[in-house]
Amino acid sequence: MRKKYMRYIFPSMLSFLLTGIYSIVDGIFVGRAMGDPGLAAINIAWPLVALIISLGTGIGMGASVVVSINNGAGNTKKALLAEGNAFFLLFAGSVLLTLILLLSGRPLLVLLGAKGEILSIALTYLRYILIGGIIQVFATGMVPLMRNHGASFYAMCSMAIGCITNILLDYYLVIALHLGIKGAALATVFGQILTLLMCGAFFMQKKHRIPLSQLKPDFTIIKSILRVALSPFGLTYLPSITIIFMNLQALKYGGEEAVSAYAVLAYIISFMELLVQGIGDGSQPLFSLSKGSGDQKLLKTYAKWTFLLGISFGIAGAVVFFLSRDLIPVLYGTSGTAARYIVYATPAFSLIMALYGLTKPAVSYLYATHKVVRSTILVYGEILLTLALVFILPLFLGLNGVWYTIPAVQSILGICCLFFLRK
Secondary structure, three states, rough: HHHHHHHHHHHHHHHHHHHHHHHHHHHHHHHHHHHHHHHHHHHHHHHHHHHHHHHHHHHHHHHHHHHHHHHHHHHHHHHHHHHHHHHHHHHHHHHHHHHHHHHHHHHHHHHHHOOHHHHOOOOOOOOHHHHHHHHHHHHHHHHHHHOOOHHHHHHHHHHHHHHHHHHHHHHHHHOOOOHHHHHHHHHHHHHHHHHHHHHHHHHHHOOOOHHHHHHHHHHHHHHHHHHHHHHHHHHHHHHHHHHHHHHHHHHHHHHHHHHHHHHHHHHHHHHHHHHHHHHHHHHHHHHHHHHHHHOOOHHHHHHHHHHHHHHHHHHHHHHHHHHOOOOOHHOOOOOHHHHHHHHHHHHHHHHHHHHHHHHHHHHHHHHHHHHHHHHHHHHHHHHHHHHEEEEEHHHHHHHHHHHHHHHHHHHHHHHHHHHHHHO
């Protein structure tokens, strides 16, 4: 049983670990090439770019839960139909989202606080990313479906080849060819193309091929997928909503340097968030299969291992982050003012990393076991809490209120997670 668990967990963890490393390295290259304006522009544009990734992840994970539960219950016909409908949703959703962002990108960036040089840089980044918008939705959405086939290692390789290509091209395009923000966007697109080619090769194999008849929309199945997809979509996209309002408040209370500092801090904590999300996503097929088959003892065992792993990594990451706080601004090439903000805010953001080890796996466990209402409360309750505290705390604490917002939100969510899990 332990070997089976490890076969699912570690490939998923390594996949997300590579994604986290790419995220950090990407920020380092952009920071060194373009300084504070480049970091601020990507941070402001990111909530729109993240919609693409979150849409694919939400549909892919939602479909995976429906597929796994039906397979666990022995209903293979319905499981196959759910997988086929996932491909329909990925196509329809990616086309629609790409068109919306192409037509409304500029006004949305202005709404998010971009102006002047930062608006120009952010708009360039978004437009080049949208060249591969449909590709990215499919690439992120197909990876969870591959894990459902027991191909966790292959799914890891698919993500890894995209991330490694991305990092290499980041250096070549951003630093060597001096393409700046265009290079960063194109590196992302080319990396996702390779991931998609790996995913496509997997589903072209005869034993994994989906009959064309299963691609026909079944609205009962689609409803089931979307109902579950709300939680993984929110879990992936929520940090981007947070970024929007943190950027606006950081700009208001600390200026461009505070936005640049938050961009760096967001890069670092996103690394831990991706790592613990890899633990939760890797556990999902095992949770869902155990739930579908009615094996509560096995489900509790997998849950215990997942939470121990998540909390351990969260605490370890927080300690490393705190101890390396003086080195981080140097790596990212920030200004002196932004560097002081980063060092000052690191203790609060270290607490966030520790709490992620509990809150993120808890959400994955709840939606994987079809406790959709509880997982949705946690995911979207986080958004509401963030919206409230990011405006209330700075009224009394100034810029400190901005830095303390996410730690306060994660502390409240941690208490809620313990309540839901005990119940």
